[in-house]
Amino acid sequence: MRLTEFFDRGEFVVTAEVGPPKGFHIEHLVEEANEFLKGRVHAVNVTDNQSSVMRLGSLATCKVLKDNGLNTIFQVTCRDRNRIALQSDILSAALLGIDNLLLLTGDHTTLGDHPQAKPVFDLDSVSLTHAVKRMEEGFDIAGNAIDGEFPKFSKGAVVSPCSDSVDAQLAKMEQKVKAGVEYFQTQGVYEPEKFIKFMDKAKQFGVPVQLGIIIPKNVGMVRYMNANVAGVHVPDDMIEELKADKEKTKAGITGVEISARIIKECKDYCQGVHIMALGWESKIPAILDQAGL
Amino acid sequence: MLITQLKSKETIESLAKGKTFIVNCHGCKEVYFAEHEAEELQKELSETNDITQIVTTDYICHPDNLALQLKKHMDKIKDADTVIVFSCGVGIQTVAKYLDDKRVYSGCDTFPLPGFQGVTPLQVDCAQCGECYLNYTGGICPITSCSKSLVNGQCGGAKDGMCEVDKEMECGWERIYRKLEKLNKLDTLKYEPKVRNYWHPDAEQTDAE
Ligand code: SF4
Ligand code: SF4
Numbered sequence: 001m002r003l004t005e006f007f008d009r010g011e012f013v014v015t016a017e018v019g020p021p022k023g024f025h026i027e028h029l030v031e032e033a034n035e036f037l038k039g040r041v042h043a044v045n046v047t048d049n050q051s052s053v054m055r056l057g058s059l060a061t062c063k064v065l066k067d068n069g070l071n072t073i074f075q076v077t078c079r080d081r082n083r084i085a086l087q088s089d090i091l092s093a094a095l096l097g098i099d100n101l102l103l104l105t106g107d108h109t110t111l112g113d114h115p116q117a118k119p120v121f122d123l124d125s126v127s128l129t130h131a132v133k134r135m136e137e138g139f140d141i142a143g144n145a146i147d148g149e150f151p152k153f154s155k156g157a158v159v160s161p162c163s164d165s166v167d168a169q170l171a172k173m174e175q176k177v178k179a180g181v182e183y184f185q186t187q188g189v190y191e192p193e194k195f196i197k198f199m200d201k202a203k204q205f206g207v208p209v210q211l212g213i214i215i216p217k218n219v220g221m222v223r224y225m226n227a228n229v230a231g232v233h234v235p236d237d238m239i240e241e242l243k244a245d246k247e248k249t250k251a252g253i254t255g256v257e258i259s260a261r262i263i264k265e266c267k268d269y270c271q272g273v274h275i276m277a278l279g280w281e282s283k284i285p286a287i288l289d290q291a292g293l
Numbered sequence: 294m295l296i297t298q299l300k301s302k303e304t305i306e307s308l309a310k311g312k313t314f315i316v317n318c319h320g321c322k323e324v325y326f327a328e329h330e331a332e333e334l335q336k337e338l339s340e341t342n343d344i345t346q347i348v349t350t351d352y353i354c355h356p357d358n359l360a361l362q363l364k365k366h367m368d369k370i371k372d373a374d375t376v377i378v379f380s381c382g383v384g385i386q387t388v389a390k391y392l393d394d395k396r397v398y399s400g401c402d403t404f405p406l407p408g409f410q411g412v413t414p415l416q417v418d419c420a421q422c423g424e425c426y427l428n429y430t431g432g433i434c435p436i437t438s439c440s441k442s443l444v445n446g447q448c449g450g451a452k453d454g455m456c457e458v459d460k461e462m463e464c465g466w467e468r469i470y471r472k473l474e475k476l477n478k479l480d481t482l483k484y485e486p487k488v489r490n491y492w493h494p495d496a497e498q499t500d501a502e
Contacts, residue, residue: 083488105448108440108458119441123488126445130486141488160449168470171482172446179486187449230452 001071002099002154004182006042007208013272014293015073015185015210016284017045018065020056029061030068036281040288043071043100045185045274049080052112059089063096073156074098077106082122083131087140090132094151102156102185103128125157126172126179133180155180159209160187160231161198169231170201177205185274187231188214190238190258192265199269208271213262215255215280215287219243252283259283260290267291295421296325297381297401302334308398308428309342311374314366315400316388318380320351331379331400345369354383359391370395382419382427382434389432390417396476399427424490429481431472438465444487 006013016037018029037044044065048058062072074093076086093101109119123131123141131141138150157176163169173184184202189195189212202209214232216222219242222234238258242249249255263273273293275284299305315335319326335347346369350362363370370376376392378385379400389397405421418437426435426444436442440458447466450457456464473479 105441105443107450110458121441121443122491124441124443124445124448127486127488130488158449163449163451164453165447165451165464165467165470167474168447168467169449171470171479172449174483175446175486178483228452230450230457 001043002152003043003073003156004154007183007271011042011272012267012293013043013183013208013210014041014275014288015043015045015272016041016275016277016281017047018061018281019047019050019278020058020061022053022055024056026056026061026064030064032281033065033070034068036284038068038070040285041275042272043073045073045075045102048075048077048104048106049112052079052107052109052114052117054112054114059093059096059098062093062098066097071100072098073100073102075102075104076128077104078121078123078125078128079106079109080117080120082120083141086123086128087131087135090135090153091146091151093153098153100154100156101132102158103132103181104158126175129155129157129176129179129181154182156183156185157181158187158212159184159202161202162187162189162191162194162233163231166194166198170198173202174205177207181207183207183271184209186210186212188212188225188229188276189262189266190216190232190234192262195266196269199266210272210274211263211266211270212274212276213259213287214276214278215252215259215283216242217252217255217278217280218249252280255280256283256286256290259287263287263291263293295323295381295419296404297327297379298404299327299330299334299379300400300402300425302337305334305377305400306338306342308377308400309338309344309375312343312345312372313375313377314345314370314373315347316353316363316376316378316380317347317349318351318353318378318384319349320353320380320384324381326379326401345373353378353380354387356387356391359387363391382421382425383417385425385427386417386419386432386434389427393472394475396478397427397432399425399432401425422489426487429484430469431476431478431481433465433469433472435465435469438468440465442489444489446482 046058046061062074105125109117159173225232353359376397382403385399402425403421404423420436422436451464456462
């Protein structure tokens with residue numbers, strides 16, 4: 001089901017992200033999705049060779065999850081395919097009954113496990129959105145007619161509300177909306193004040209925004225993110241909180257508490273939440289419970 | 294070898310807002326420049342727009358030489374609302390950098406041709422992409438200053454202003470944003486989605502020149 005239908009109904013839309021393995025057995029992924037996500041989230045994002053690390057494909061994984069009764073979001077990056085392959089995969093997604101897309105530029109190849117690979121970036125998040133919109137209108141990006149029924153998706157994109165160049169992010173967000181983006185998922189937020197300020201400006205675009213949550217697992221992880229992950233900043237008091245009770249943090253209880261607290265503080269300012277558990281999918285139900293979702 | 298082709302008359306007319314100062318570069322042998330067409334076009338433009346001066350010079354890609362060449366015209370330049378440069382992408386970028394607080398626009402698109410490149414000092418670079426984007430980006434080339442050569446804005450990978458690919462390199466799109474902010478021209482970023490054209494039959498046809 002298309003995510004926009006949930007937003008239109010005024011629901012607080014919950015999504016969670018899963019990453020395919022480096023191999024073709026996904027029994028474990030499916031089991032976890034069935035156990036922890038089914039019935040709790042509106043849709044499951046499947047990442048596309050996340051962080052430029054080669055893995056099982058997003059589209060195939062979406063299909064298997066769909067066959068298991070989960071609504072999915074096919075993440076598509078512009079790093080590995082030119083416009084011909086991208087549009088072809090979008091048509092394949094329509095064939096397989098995938099209703100939602102998340103359209104991204106993608107990390108550079110040098111950040112992953114194949115740094116020698118050719119970075120493609122023939123299109124980017126904006127021109128890819130434009131391409132999908134054209135296809136929905138019956139034409140490919142070169143202007144050739146599409147046969148038969150035109151594909152139709154909910155087209156999503158990402159934005160970084162706590163980025164140090166938030167004004168440039170807002171400008172890009174506006175470009176994405178103009179190109180046809182219908183919902184946004186944000187980068188991980190640890191500073192509710194910044195997010196609320198961002199939403200104050202972003203609401204003018206009239207497009208639903210899902211607050212991004214990355215469950216903080218331990219001090220090492222958040223320090224790493226602070227040093228290396230764009231648009232993510234974990235404040236010192238939160239690092240102290242993770243430090244305070246090592247056992248509690250190790251058991252994931254602190255991470256769940258922090259995540260739920262951020263959701264509660266931001267809930268009234270946005271239209272949904274997107275949880276990036278990075279392997280801690282089992283904690284998602286507890287977060288949603290504590291956040292009252 | 295490169296070839297610069299004039300942008301359409303309508304485009305150039307729309308760029309020549311207010312008092313306009315024009316710079317032509319007839320520098321190096323490695324660049325084919327449509328001298329005659331440019332002259333004609335600028336003559337026509339003088340009739341409809343407020344062209345305060347046309348300067349034809351050489352090697353504006355060399356910052357010191359550029360400063361020297363423009364020195365005697367600085368009064369007119371300071372007075373101008375717009376500067377339009379007819380040169381290869383490197384020349385335009387060098388002028389935009391030198392006249393940091395002026396609206397500097399490109400009158401040309403630069404294509405590659407087989408052969409040697411012109412005299413290009415390493416400060417700025419042009420990849421001869423065939424559709425010069427400098428008029429949208431405050432005179433900073435998105436093709437060579439962004440690691441992904443993005444043409445529709447920044448990717449979200451920049452951290453503390455530095456590119457996700459190279460922490461020693463400033464994010465090109467942050468530079469573009471700041472420059473446009475400074476020129477009070479952020480509105481120019483609100484363009485229709487751009488899709489790059491990797492096929493340039495024009496460049497092939499003019500090979501015979
Ligand atoms: S946008 Fe950059 S690469 Fe393209 S012609 Fe202009 S200066 Fe050269
Ligand atoms: S961080 Fe900036 S320069 Fe680097 S790829 Fe992204 S937009 Fe381009």
